[in-house]
Amino acid sequence: MVKMKHKKIRMTRQRGVILEELRAVKTHPTADEMYEKVKKRIPRISLATVYRNLEVLCGLGVIQKLDITGRQKRFDADTSNHYHIKCIKCGKVDDLYSARPDAIEKAVEDHRGYEVLGHRLEFEGICPKCREAGGKEPDTQ
Ligand SMILES: [Zn+2]
């Protein structure tokens, strides 16, 4: 994950709105979901434009793209190195700040003598809301 904080970015209005909308949520939306949000503020924007701007913002390191299993890439305005957990019932993706990615890499380096360049770890589970709903049929995704 790239860390480039407080870098000066040339921000078009569209890009600014996309960034604002992503920063306003903790849901790790897909490009489609971002499009639905941004469209309310910029009705004439296209999905392709939203997608392109999300990619540009990723390239600049101000947002990150998540490698979470599923058909669509998800985006996160929090660029810190943190894990995610996905609910297998509703598809919700939450942040995990208690498990430390850097601690795991350090442990691997200490144990095997590798220089660790990165790793992927994805948690799956059933979110509190779905647990409460009990034996309800899983949503098809
Ligand atoms: Zn759920």
Ligand SMILES: [Zn+2]
């Ligand atoms: Zn996150």
